[in-house]
Amino acid sequence: xxxxxxxxxxxxxxxxxxxxxxxxxxxxxxxxxxxxxxxxxxxxxxxxxxxxxxxxxxxxxxxxxxxxxxxxxxxxxxxxxxxxxxxxxxxxxxxxxxxxxxxxxxxxxxxxxxxxxxxxxxxxxxxxxxxxxxxxxxxxxxxxxxxxxxxxxxxxxxxxxxxxxxxxxxxxxxxxxxxxxxxxxxxxxxxxxxxxxxxxxxxxxxxxxxxxxxxxxxxxxxxxxxxxxxxxxxxxxxxxxxxxxxxxxxxxxxxxxxxxxxxxxxxxxxxxxxxxxxxxxxxxxxxxxxxxxxxxxxxxxxxxxxxxxxxxxxxxxxxxxxxxxxxxxxxxxxxxxxxxxxxxxxxxxxxxxxxxxxxxxxxxxxxxxxxxxxxxxxxxxxxxxxxxxxxxxxxxxx
Amino acid sequence: xxxxxxxxxxxxxxxxxxxxxxxxxxxxxxxxxxxxxxxxxxxxxxxxxxxxxxxxxxxxxxxxxxxxxxxxxxxxxxxxxxxxxxxxxxxxxxxxxxxxxxxxxxxxxxxxxxxxxxxxxxxxxxxxxxxxxxxxxxxxxxxxxxxxxxxxxxxxxxxxxxxxxxxxxxxxxxxxxxxxxxxxxxxxxxxxxxxxxxxxxxxxxxxxxxxxxxxxxxxxxxxxxxxxxxxxxxxxxxxxxxxxxxxxxxxxxxxxxxxxxxxxxxxxxxxxxxxxxxxxxxxxxxxxxxxxxxxxxxxxxxxxxxxx
Numbered sequence: 214x215x216x217x218x219x220x221x222x223x224x225x226x227x228x229x230x231x232x233x234x235x236x237x238x239x240x241x242x243x244x245x246x247x248x249x250x251x252x253x254x255x256x257x258x259x260x261x262x263x264x265x266x267x268x269x270x271x272x273x274x275x276x277x278x279x280x281x282x283x284x285x286x287x288x289x290x291x292x293x294x295x296x297x298x299x300x301x302x303x304x305x306x307x308x309x310x311x312x313x314x315x316x317x318x319x320x321x322x323x324x325x326x327x328x329x330x331x332x333x334x335x336x337x338x339x340x341x342x343x344x345x346x347x348x349x350x351x352x353x354x355x356x357x358x359x360x361x362x363x364x365x366x367x368x369x370x371x372x373x374x375x376x377x378x379x380x381x382x383x384x385x386x387x388x389x390x391x392x393x394x395x396x397x398x399x400x401x402x403x404x405x406x407x408x409x410x411x412x413x414x415x416x417x418x419x420x421x422x423x424x425x426x427x428x429x430x431x432x433x434x435x436x437x438x439x440x441x442x443x444x445x446x447x448x449x450x451x452x453x454x455x456x457x458x459x460x461x462x463x464x465x466x467x468x469x470x471x472x473x474x475x476x477x478x479x480x481x482x483x484x485x486x487x488x489x490x491x492x493x494x495x496x497x498x499x500x501x502x503x504x505x506x507x508x509x510x511x512x513x514x515x516x517x518x519x520x521x522x523x524x525x526x527x528x529x530x531x532x533x534x535x536x537x538x539x540x541x542x543x544x545x546x547x548x549x550x551x552x553x554x555x556x557x558x559x560x561x562x563x564x565x566x567x568x569x570x571x572x573x574x575x576x577x578x579x580x581x582x583x584x585x586x587x588x589x590x591x592x593x594x595x596x597x598x599x600x601x602x603x604x605x606x607x608x609x610x611x
Numbered sequence: 612x613x614x615x616x617x618x619x620x621x622x623x624x625x626x627x628x629x630x631x632x633x634x635x636x637x638x639x640x641x642x643x644x645x646x647x648x649x650x651x652x653x654x655x656x657x658x659x660x661x662x663x664x665x666x667x668x669x670x671x672x673x674x675x676x677x678x679x680x681x682x683x684x685x686x687x688x689x690x691x692x693x694x695x696x697x698x699x700x701x702x703x704x705x706x707x708x709x710x711x712x713x714x715x716x717x718x719x720x721x722x723x724x725x726x727x728x729x730x731x732x733x734x735x736x737x738x739x740x741x742x743x744x745x746x747x748x749x750x751x752x753x754x755x756x757x758x759x760x761x762x763x764x765x766x767x768x769x770x771x772x773x774x775x776x777x778x779x780x781x782x783x784x785x786x787x788x789x790x791x792x793x794x795x796x797x798x799x800x801x802x803x804x805x806x807x808x809x810x811x812x813x814x815x816x817x818x819x820x821x822x823x824x825x826x827x828x829x830x831x832x833x834x835x836x837x838x839x840x841x842x843x844x845x846x847x848x849x850x851x852x853x854x855x856x857x858x859x860x861x862x863x864x865x866x867x868x869x870x871x872x873x874x875x876x877x878x879x880x881x882x883x884x885x886x887x888x889x890x891x892x893x894x895x896x897x898x899x900x901x902x903x904x905x906x907x908x909x910x911x912x913x914x915x916x917x918x919x
Contacts, residue, residue: 232712439843536740
């Protein structure tokens with residue numbers, strides 16, 4: 214009997230430990246996977262760069278015979294004649310390419326003229342890919358012949374450059390970052406006033422009756438609505454609304470922010486109300502007794518004490534905005550854009566992942582890199598909430 | 612706080628705040644009305660000559676539109692409902708024991724410091740956006756499931772299908788179940804645990820037979836919330852489900868589709884029946900979630916009262 218009990222105890226305890234380690238493993242797995250897959254692409258270029266690659270064909274108006282003073286390393290090739298440094302490199306697909314490592318400020322290559330239009334000035338920038346350079350009466354320098362040969366050709370004083378073809382590499386996420394920042398700003402601009410004022414109404418002003426109770430139930434019901442349903446709300450209400458009152462003509466960023474504002478509303482109301490509830494009633498009575506009216510009391514005495522709660526709601530909201538995908542796919546679209554306009558469709562970071570993962574073939578590496586950025590922001594938001602809470606506790610003790 | 616005791620400024624404030632409160636409360640009404648209006652269109656109109664959809668066929672058969680010019684199986688809701696519920700409950704089968712036992716460990720067994728760390732881990736897990744779960748599902752689970760299926764002699768479409776969806780949803784549900792169960796396990800009256808220990812039961816027996824039973828109402832609430840999330844999850848599911856166009860699917864390695872994943876496919880249409888039918892699916896989704904919640908809450912009441 215004793216032994217049997219002990220055996221079943223060990224077994225049950227084993228299950229508990231197993232379950233706990235599985236939960237911990239889950240978090241470890243997610244972070245480990247995302248970091249190993251995505252860390253290689255994480256760089257400033259990724260954050261600053263365009264997603265769509267772009268090819269340029271340009272002419273070189275000023276020919277220069279200045280001798281630039283350059284310091285190439287062993288793997289790079291200097292072109293003293295034009296102030297360029299090139300390097301043999303590989304793109305994400307593994308093809309060999311010639312990458313521009315350095316362009317001198319007064320290099321003729323920073324003043325190229327686009328051949329298409331004939332008057333638009335473009336400049337060769339660091340990180341771009343040199344594809345080919347054609348000369349008058351000489352054979353063209355090609356990628357396939359390598360960076361060393363191209364550098365040697367360019368340094369040859371007999372050659373006159375006729376045409377330069379170069380490319381801006383894609384795969385950057387600047388557009389999606391800008392969209393996400395816009396979304397956070399616009400959404401909070403709408404959701405915070407609406408949510409905080411609603412919380413003040415429910416906690417300070419609303420009469421205790423059936424109507425208030427029903428209104429409260431209605432706002433709380435929003436919590437249980439799946440985000441894809443909010444997407445449907447967005448395309449039936451907010452997209453037509455924005456088309457009517459703004460220059461937008463289809464899915465757009467403002468409608469996306471409106472949809473997100475509705476998603477955040479119940480959280481902001483609940484968090485703010487909880488903060489309002491812990492403000493001691495004595496403070497209200499004291500203010501009223503001093504002759505302030507209720508409006509002054511609420512906005513000047515009660516609300517300032519609820520700021521940590523509002524801050525928590527803001528951080529929670531930012532986390533939610535960054536992670537939201539289903540609703541935005543409907544309202545904001547899934548087309549990745551480099552130039553963001555609030556009246557046009559674009560993608561947030563989360564939708565950027567979705568768009569790439571539903572593409573054929575799926576871009577897991579870049580998706581994981583974006584996931585690292587999302588996880589980092591979510592982590593910072595969570596830590597900030599903890600910081601605010603511990604500050605509140607400290608203040609409460611003092 | 613009657614409005615009689617208010618000054619003029621206060622009455623204006625009260626009036627304005629009432630409007631704000633009404634706006635906040637109105638969104639759920641907007642959602643219900645607009646989705647309902649759009650969602651019934653395919654059943655009432657003849658969809659620009661394609662023929663109207665029969666509600667009965669929409670809910671029960673795979674061929675839901677049988678008009679004069681066009682026969683379609685794309686959006687039959689019957690098999691989608693079955694798939695959605697099947698996947699949600701299978702995922703609960705994995706996440707429920709893991710989630711509850713983790714909660715038991717955090718609340719009752721772990722030393723204070725470790726419990727704090729674990730709580731942070733669970734919080735972080737629940738803060739991770741679903742798209743990241745979907746990404747890990749595609750990158751990590753699909754290859755494993757693919758090779759597992761091959762070694763067992765099944766064919767699978769790159770690993771996507773029921774099993775992958777179940778795993779992703781289970782992973783997403785664990786933090787929900789754990790955090791809610793943990794609160795209810797911690798709030799169990801310690802005197803009944805002490806009574807059990809005094810009667811000679813071991814710690815483990817007490818935890819499993821007394822504490823968990825006493826906390827079962829809260830644990831059940833966690834499970835209900837997790838099911839609700841699983842039923843409504845869209846993007847992560849759409850990445851790993853495989854988006855089958857017919858069903859129902861019960862095989863673990865076969866591709867499947869849920870109500871939400873079907874709503875996300877074919878986004879290019881902006882009008883017509885393929886667009887409107889998504890709202891009908893939205894209604895179906897809301898009804899499925901509401902009914903599941905009601906049934907589970909009813910069961911919770913029935914079984915929860917014994918020890919309360």
